[in-house]
Structures are given as C-alpha cells and as structure tokens.
Amino acid sequence: MIAAIDLEGVLAPEIWPHLGHHFGIQELHLTTRDVADFEDLMRRRVDALNRSGLTLAQVREVAHEVRPYLGAHEFLDRIRRQCQVMIISDTFHEFAEPVMERLGGYNLFANQFEVDGQGRIAGWKLRIRGQKARVVEGMKGAGFKVIGMGDSLNDLTLLESADYPILYRPVAALRERLPSAPTAQGLDEALQMFLQIFRMNGGLG
Ligand SMILES: [Mg+2]
Structure with missing residues (x-):
C-alpha cells in the first residue's frame, strides 16, 4: 500500500x-x-x-519558515507503519525540503526552479505537473494499492487514478468532480479513513 x-x-x-x-x-x-x-x-x-x-x-x-500543520507529523507517523508514504506536490524542492524534514523526512516529488546568472528565477521545470496520474499508475503497475489525498483541482488526476481517493478540505470544484469520494475535514478524520482502508486490506488497522 x-x-x-x-x-x-x-x-x-x-x-x-x-x-x-x-x-x-x-x-x-x-x-x-x-x-x-x-x-x-x-x-x-x-x-x-x-x-x-x-x-x-x-x-x-x-x-523555509513554513512549518507543518499541527498534527501532520504525527498523522504521517501513524500511517507509515502500514503503508509507504510519498508526498506528491506542485510545490518546489527549493522551498519545501525543510518542511519535509520537519514532517519526518519523507520522499518529496515536486518541481524545480531554473535560475539566471543573477540568481533570479528564470523558469521552472515541472516534473510533477500532468505527471501525477502517471506516478500513481506506475505504483499500481508495480502491484501497490494507492491511497490518494489532496485538496485542490491540481490533485484531480492523482485522486482519479488512486484506488482510494480522499478529498481533504477540498475546494468546491474538486468535490464536484469527485462527488463519491470521501471528504476529511481534519487529519484526525483522515487518519480514521486510512485505518479503515488498511483494515479492508487485511492490515492490523
Ligand atoms: Mg494542495
């Protein structure tokens, strides 16, 4: 998983x-x-x-001043016992690596900036944009079941291709696109959904 x-x-x-x-x-x-x-x-x-x-x-x-939400580190710590955790984001590695460390040091799949000779941002390499579905399909092709969780339209393809999509405090447009997916309003609620999925798949829950 x-x-x-x-x-x-x-x-x-x-x-x-x-x-x-x-x-x-x-x-x-x-x-x-x-x-x-x-x-x-x-x-x-x-x-x-x-x-x-x-x-x-x-x-x-x-x-780099951005800190995780309260409880986010513990949420990941609880689920990591029963699944592999991958963070797939439209953020940029240059921005998000410290917050990833504070979350417990998980793998981040994100985009990268290009800079010019003066150190200004000249462009960006979108490693993730449009690739989320492909990343999930790759995991499924390798025999894993995938739980996807996101909040915005940019997570739509990830959620559509996941075996178990979970909408997290979603924007209205995302909820409209995936009306049958469960919605979590907080990480406690999300954790219960994850545990239920683990139980359905024969885990200890
Ligand atoms: Mg988001």
Whole structure:
C-alpha cells in the first residue's frame, strides 16, 4: 500500500501566500485553490518576484519558515507503519525540503526552479505537473494499492487514478468532480479513513 499525499493545504500551509505576506506582494496570495491553470499561476508568481528584484535565495529563506500543520507529523507517523508514504506536490524542492524534514523526512516529488546568472528565477521545470496520474499508475503497475489525498483541482488526476481517493478540505470544484469520494475535514478524520482502508486490506488497522 502506498499513500500519495499532497503537501500544501493538507500537511502544511500554502507557501506562496506566506511569501506574499512577507514581501507584501499581492499576486503571491493566489494559489492552486484559486487559479486552475498552473502555468498561468506560475508566470504571475515569477513575474511578481522578478518585478520586486528578489533572488531565489532570498525567497527560499522565507519559504523555509513554513512549518507543518499541527498534527501532520504525527498523522504521517501513524500511517507509515502500514503503508509507504510519498508526498506528491506542485510545490518546489527549493522551498519545501525543510518542511519535509520537519514532517519526518519523507520522499518529496515536486518541481524545480531554473535560475539566471543573477540568481533570479528564470523558469521552472515541472516534473510533477500532468505527471501525477502517471506516478500513481506506475505504483499500481508495480502491484501497490494507492491511497490518494489532496485538496485542490491540481490533485484531480492523482485522486482519479488512486484506488482510494480522499478529498481533504477540498475546494468546491474538486468535490464536484469527485462527488463519491470521501471528504476529511481534519487529519484526525483522515487518519480514521486510512485505518479503515488498511483494515479492508487485511492490515492490523
Ligand atoms: Mg494542495
């Protein structure tokens, strides 16, 4: 069994709005919960950072202040006994590695930035965008059952291809696309859903 879990909005707060608050940049408050087109969203974010003259190093330092949600570390610790944990996210490795360490050091599958000679963000390599379904299909092809959990439309393909999709405090548009999937409003509730799935699959629960 593999748990493929989204990061931002599920295990930790959204990183970009934290940057927006810190640097006073309005565009950075937009997230995948607000803008469905990720390329468009990223272009707006990067243009805003570059207009402010910020380097990746400066932005990264502030991104690293983000802490997991209370209980997120314990949630993963409880489920890891009965499944492999993979965090699959549209965030960026440069931003999220410290929060991953604070969550207990799980594997993160995310995107990467490209920087220019001045250290500014010049572009991004989307390793995850559009690949979530493929990652899940790969795990299933290797014989694993997959529990998927996410909160936004960018998790739709992950959730659609998972054996057991769980919507975590989902945006309305996601709930509309997957009306039969169970919805968790907190990590305690999500944990009960995971334990039930483990029991159905012959685990100790
Ligand atoms: Mg999310």
